[in-house]
Amino acid sequence: MSTEPAHPTAAPRTVAQAGEDGVLAIIMAELGDQARPANDLVTMTLPPGDDAAVLQLPDDGAPARIVLTTDTLSQDQDFRLEWWGPQDQGLPAGRAVGLKAAAQNLSDLNAMAATPISLLVSLTLPGATPLDWVRGFYGGLAEALRTPGAQGCVLAGGDLGSGPGISVSITAVGRLPGSRQPLTRVGARAGDQVAVSAGLGRAAAGLALLEAGHDCAGELAGLRDAQIAPRPVLTTGAQAVQAGATAGMDLSDGLLRDAGRLARASGVRIRIDEAPLREHTRALEPAAAALHLPEAQTLHWAAAGGEDYALLATFPAEAALPEGFCRVGEVISADEPHESEDADGAPEVIFESAIDELGWDSMRA
Amino acid sequence: MSTEPAHPTAAPRTVAQAGEDGVLAIIMAELGDQARPANDLVTMTLPPGDDAAVLQLPDDGAPARIVLTTDTLSQDQDFRLEWWGPQDQGLPAGRAVGLKAAAQNLSDLNAMAATPISLLVSLTLPGATPLDWVRGFYGGLAEALRTPGAQGCVLAGGDLGSGPGISVSITAVGRLPGSRQPLTRVGARAGDQVAVSAGLGRAAAGLALLEAGHDCAGELAGLRDAQIAPRPVLTTGAQAVQAGATAGMDLSDGLLRDAGRLARASGVRIRIDEAPLREHTRALEPAAAALHLPEAQTLHWAAAGGEDYALLATFPAEAALPEGFCRVGEVISADEPHESEDADGAPEVIFESAIDELGWDSMRA
Numbered sequence: 001m002s003t004e005p006a007h008p009t010a011a012p013r014t015v016a017q018a019g020e021d022g023v024l025a026i027i028m029a030e031l032g033d034q035a036r037p038a039n040d041l042v043t044m045t046l047p048p049g050d051d052a053a054v055l056q057l058p059d060d061g062a063p064a065r066i067v068l069t070t071d072t073l074s075q076d077q078d079f080r081l082e083w084w085g086p087q088d089q090g091l092p093a094g095r096a097v098g099l100k101a102a103a104q105n106l107s108d109l110n111a112m113a114a115t116p117i118s119l120l121v122s123l124t125l126p127g128a129t130p131l132d133w134v135r136g137f138y139g140g141l142a143e144a145l146r147t148p149g150a151q152g153c154v155l156a157g158g159d160l161g162s163g164p165g166i167s168v169s170i171t172a173v174g175r176l177p178g179s180r181q182p183l184t185r186v187g188a189r190a191g192d193q194v195a196v197s198a199g200l201g202r203a204a205a206g207l208a209l210l211e212a213g214h215d216c217a218g219e220l221a222g223l224r225d226a227q228i229a230p231r232p233v234l235t236t237g238a239q240a241v242q243a244g245a246t247a248g249m250d251l252s253d254g255l256l257r258d259a260g261r262l263a264r265a266s267g268v269r270i271r272i273d274e275a276p277l278r279e280h281t282r283a284l285e286p287a288a289a290a291l292h293l294p295e296a297q298t299l300h301w302a303a304a305g306g307e308d309y310a311l312l313a314t315f316p317a318e319a320a321l322p323e324g325f326c327r328v329g330e331v332i333s334a335d336e337p338h339e340s341e342d343a344d345g346a347p348e349v350i351f352e353s354a355i356d357e358l359g360w361d362s363m364r365a
Numbered sequence: 366m367s368t369e370p371a372h373p374t375a376a377p378r379t380v381a382q383a384g385e386d387g388v389l390a391i392i393m394a395e396l397g398d399q400a401r402p403a404n405d406l407v408t409m410t411l412p413p414g415d416d417a418a419v420l421q422l423p424d425d426g427a428p429a430r431i432v433l434t435t436d437t438l439s440q441d442q443d444f445r446l447e448w449w450g451p452q453d454q455g456l457p458a459g460r461a462v463g464l465k466a467a468a469q470n471l472s473d474l475n476a477m478a479a480t481p482i483s484l485l486v487s488l489t490l491p492g493a494t495p496l497d498w499v500r501g502f503y504g505g506l507a508e509a510l511r512t513p514g515a516q517g518c519v520l521a522g523g524d525l526g527s528g529p530g531i532s533v534s535i536t537a538v539g540r541l542p543g544s545r546q547p548l549t550r551v552g553a554r555a556g557d558q559v560a561v562s563a564g565l566g567r568a569a570a571g572l573a574l575l576e577a578g579h580d581c582a583g584e585l586a587g588l589r590d591a592q593i594a595p596r597p598v599l600t601t602g603a604q605a606v607q608a609g610a611t612a613g614m615d616l617s618d619g620l621l622r623d624a625g626r627l628a629r630a631s632g633v634r635i636r637i638d639e640a641p642l643r644e645h646t647r648a649l650e651p652a653a654a655a656l657h658l659p660e661a662q663t664l665h666w667a668a669a670g671g672e673d674y675a676l677l678a679t680f681p682a683e684a685a686l687p688e689g690f691c692r693v694g695e696v697i698s699a700d701e702p703h704e705s706e707d708a709d710g711a712p713e714v715i716f717e718s719a720i721d722e723l724g725w726d727s728m729r730a
Binding site for chain 1: 377392417431437441443496503522523525527528529540
């Protein structure tokens, strides 16, 4: 990453200075209507910013709605081959990267309540990459496509190229069956329950173990695997829609940051409660202990750690949450005054806890 | 690229030793039926190997057929920022890379006679990348989407990430309007004319100029631009279908290599004639002269140079070729004996010329 210092007072000149949101603003300005049109070929039924795009093909008998998302995993940014160096991490590097690349994209489709129909894989490899790595990678993809919710999804093509490091770009194509509406970030209402579909902070704890060179034996192996080879449940989006979810999104950049995005899109605020997060931190305690970190670190992992690949969704107050979902907070009105309000107004996410609100910005150095 | 020596007698162990075709064979073996299925969600109507995949969504009133392709451009593999170093190359690096990334994918859809409806862009950037590069890149994409044949195609999403070098993965989604059949590599018959839709070898000549550090002034600028910022005609696929084309594919790895692939898929042989290629080499002569290369180099560029982004198609003997297409040879029967036949049988492509049959293997060192 760049070692250039950020100059917050000067206009940003590089990608690292602008950060992900700054770069996105530039992209949207440059594209104008080409990112958000309706014409006689295709209608984008959502504004940009959700986990996936929904395209409607208007000239079909029954309008076909396809859902599209793309993500890239890069060596040394999203995984390190050194993690597999002297230690056997239970499953080979290629297989783990295949599982993670598939999970990242299939989880985005799940978060829109779409059914995956196809993956396209663009793979950049150094010439010295062992063929066993390639075998493992496609074996990992194939395993991901046997997950409930992804069965029936096919690998429809790809591209092979050479480069100095491994880079995997996957595009996932989904459908919205029948008249099912996509689950989006828009729709949360004051009084809604806020819930998550899986344990939080596990991948972040796993990352800390791997970066510390820990051997991840015994009970720590599950946390390691949440980082190197996530296997998200891919039926939670459809379950959430069934249960009446009002909004939803993939949890990939940490609960607090992603809840802020959902709140902004829905025009509400979200209060995250510490007590239910404590249900999630217990599973992280062995990692904090192994790394001699204070116990508060587990709350940081659960609230701000990325790559959970869980569903964050809001449900009406009276709704019964689907099996496997845990309530973590409540939607509150944007108009309700709040004591932490300052000159910029109240924050979109209210989390009264000792830890900072820290997410992860993939672009900022 | 790897500097490892290839050991043709030993079983290949790395990607560089196996080459692109070897790696593809491993992928297909690993995936098995997951690369070629028909189930109740989706039917892949083509075997893998064409420029794009065609998916049929069977539960629509009128079956919707979407066409998908993906390609990656990597810094130092597909372009070098040093090309823009001391010299102004007419258009900035970001804009050129945007044009090329779009061209690569839109050209694949064109080769299937599909209408582009959407692009997804996964962009990996070093933190120090100037924001002007990003603006230029999306400006180049937007320009490509104003090309006849691509108008109406929208940018439907993307992904931003960090990495040591610039890497651009684009997925293009197309449709087959009405009852139009896709143009594929299968279908060429003995007696067909073999034709190309644009000048050959221009991008290869441009690459040679750039790699030599030439300033590409005057008449050489067009060859440079064919390499750094190709602007393919995106209506030739539909034109070819209209004119009765029996088979077709995107020319990206050089005429001789790609003609061999089409011949293999169709179960025929193809004879490429030197005389019509001479029509293509004339435009390359200034580059050979500027680089003090023998005149025969121009024939090598035209016959084996990659990245032409033109359509290679076969037409019945009696068909009138569409405007802009040039005949370059003829389809001959695989059974017809040929003097160059050896123990392995006759080659799929017959080109009687002084130059070697040399294409470009993206994986082989």
